[in-house]
Amino acid sequence: MISGELVTLRARRPGDEEHAARWYDDPETTRWLLNDAGPYEIPAGMTTFADARFTVDDTATGTPIGTAGLVNASPEHRRATAFLVIGDAAFRGRGYGFDTMRTLCRFAFDSMNLAKVELEVLAGNDRAVALYERVGFVREVHRRRALWVEGEWHDEYLMGLFREELR
Amino acid sequence: MIPGELVGLRAREPEDAALFHAWNSDPETMLWWDRTYPPVPVPLQEERLRTVPSPSFDEPSFTITDLATGTAIGWCGLHHVSAEHRHAELGVMIGDAAYRGRGYGSDATRTLCRFAFDRMNLARVTLVVFAANAAARRAYEKAGFVEEGVQRRAAWKRGEWLDLVHMAVFTETLR
Numbered sequence: 001m002i003s004g005e006l007v008t009l010r011a012r013r014p015g016d017e018e019h020a021a022r023w024y025d026d027p028e029t030t031r032w033l034l035n036d037a038g039p040y041e042i043p044a045g046m047t048t049f050a051d052a053r054f055t056v057d058d059t060a061t062g063t064p065i066g067t068a069g070l071v072n073a074s075p076e077h078r079r080a081t082a083f084l085v086i087g088d089a090a091f092r093g094r095g096y097g098f099d100t101m102r103t104l105c106r107f108a109f110d111s112m113n114l115a116k117v118e119l120e121v122l123a124g125n126d127r128a129v130a131l132y133e134r135v136g137f138v139r140e141v142h143r144r145r146a147l148w149v150e151g152e153w154h155d156e157y158l159m160g161l162f163r164e165e166l167r
Numbered sequence: 168m169i170p171g172e173l174v175g176l177r178a179r180e181p182e183d184a185a186l187f188h189a190w191n192s193d194p195e196t197m198l199w200w201d202r203t204y205p206p207v208p209v210p211l212q213e214e215r216l217r218t219v220p221s222p223s224f225d226e227p228s229f230t231i232t233d234l235a236t237g238t239a240i241g242w243c244g245l246h247h248v249s250a251e252h253r254h255a256e257l258g259v260m261i262g263d264a265a266y267r268g269r270g271y272g273s274d275a276t277r278t279l280c281r282f283a284f285d286r287m288n289l290a291r292v293t294l295v296v297f298a299a300n301a302a303a304r305r306a307y308e309k310a311g312f313v314e315e316g317v318q319r320r321a322a323w324k325r326g327e328w329l330d331l332v333h334m335a336v337f338t339e340t341l342r
Binding site: 076077078079115116118138139140141142143144145146147148158160162 | 203251252253254290291293315316317318319320321322323333335337
């Protein structure tokens with residue numbers, strides 16, 4: 001269990017599926033969803049270096065509000081790809097996503113001893129891009145017309161954050 | 168076989184295993200490849216090539232041959248092919264040192280891109296190259312690839328952090 005200021009990142013467990021089903025049924029969530037985030041599965045064993053995916057709880061009430069994690073972690077290159085979904089709309093735009101991403105990056109650097117966290121985001125997802133930049137992420141690659149979403153081509157950013165850039 | 172101007176692309180065969188193994192073991196060939204560990208033994212590689220399906224939308228992998236003589240000189244293929252997003256990532260290796268610096272790599276790149284656009288109906292082909300590999304970056308630029316950004320200190324190689332450059336080409340910009 002990893003605590004931020006507003007949220008707690010904990011192992012996924014049976015029972016979370018019902019929440020996940022609701023989150024992933026919301027077009028406002030799924031329109032921005034990239035492959036890194038899904039599908040929502042309850043792992044058979046413990047959270048590991050190779051598979052660090054969490055359920056995010058609102059610490060104050062214990063309510064599951066979303067999911068976040070690190071995938072494709074490379075021990076040689078000491079980096080991994082982060083994903084973040086605040087599935088419960090009531091918790092959007094209030095700093096929960098920011099706190100989750102910061103807490104996840106802390107975990108990546110302090111516990112997993114990674115050197116860099118990366119993520120991919122649709123260029124049109126302004127709110128997410130601004131959030132990641134507030135955390136300290138830098139836009140590194142601008143992939144033009146990289147993804148086909150809802151009838152049109154979208155650009156995508158690859159963003160990266162080193163330990164010393166985390167705010 | 169898919170002909171270019173200098174090269175032909177054909178299906179990989181179990182008989183190629185020894186060559187692949189030699190190329191993947193050669194430090195000069197592997198200088199700019201993100202490969203940490205030695206390749207699998209030849210018999211295992213042979214077995215893998217025997218059991219992989221022929222080139223398909225999901226796995227368009229080829230042996231590069233010298234069009235004039237039929238000699239196998241390298242390997243190329245597309246990874247992470249996406250049907251919905253109509254893109255893929257390209258990889259090209261000229262394993263036979265005698266064929267480097269003579270346009271065979273560029274021709275293989277162009278031929279594979281043409282295949283991706285004209286036959287597979289992809290819209291975008293991407294690649295990732297070490298920033299320090301100036302010759303490759305120039306060759307890809309000549310083929311029409313455009314740099315889309317630098318992934319900072321993304322690869323640990325030979326005891327140091329290296330930047331990776333991401334490039335992409337669309338059917339209308341391929342030269």
